Amino acid sequence: MLDFTECDRARLARDASYDGRFFTGVRTTRIYCRPVCPARPARSENVTYFLSAAAAEADGFRPCLRCRPETAPFSPAWNGSRTTAERALRLIAEGALDHDGASVEALAARVGIGARHLSRLFARHVGASPMQVLRTSRVQRAKRLLDGTDLTMTEVAMRAGFGSLRRFNAVFAEVYRLPPSAIRRRMEVSPSRSPAQGP
Missing domain, CATH: 1.10.10.60 (Homeodomain-like)
Incomplete structure (x- = not known):
């Protein structure tokens, strides 16, 4: 769960240590950014925070062309009991769902859990579905x-x-x-x- 006050402080300071840990959605422009975006910061009352770029896009935001969210580092925020979600994310980034016949069920099997449980983990830790x-x-x-x-x-x-x-x-x-x-x-x-x- 993201803490709004912590994220807002990091965004306004352009704190690079938070890069990849959350993304900022600006409701007035419907654009999402990295915490290090060089654009003038939006007002705090106009922003919302997301655990992942996928979560921002699932909520209807589009990527910023200035800070380029596609170049953000992989989030280091998952650890401990969240490693299953992290492993599945890495497998997706490596192309685990890119070939014919690939499915969320097969991805879940690779990390040793069922597809429904994987979807629940993604909802909790990523804010978006595997797809x-x-x-x-x-x-x-x-x-x-x-x-x-x-x-x-x-x-x-x-x-x-x-x-x-x-x-x-x-x-x-x-x-x-x-x-x-x-x-x-x-x-x-x-x-x-x-x-x-x-x-």
Whole structure:
């Protein structure tokens, strides 16, 4: 459970030690950010806090293009009895649900519990379902590929785990409120864009 006062203090101080531990949703813009976002901080009464990027997206917020939530470090907040959720999150990030026939049931079996129990753990510790986390993981992977490589859109879609270019375009536009081609164009005109390299 997130403590609003602690999160608010960390956000206003741009405390880097909290980066990846929570995300800030700004209700007036419907954008979510990392605690270290360089944008002018929103008023405290206009923000809400989430345990994960997936939880923010599940609540209808879109990622900030300035602080780039897809580059946030993996949250170190889970420990002790929460290690099962952490392990499942790492497996999702490593592609455990990306291949044909993959399912939440199979993921749960890999961490030694049932699918219903895994879903309860995710609701408690992540604030989103395993499938919502998977969707966010794929979109974030795609965003990193768009930012850091010159891969074609089809190659980005496949490497990010989407089954088709059409599905990739639809999900990406739903999350960012922009098509992936607009993000690529934005990065091409940015002087800070890194040279092309593999993922």
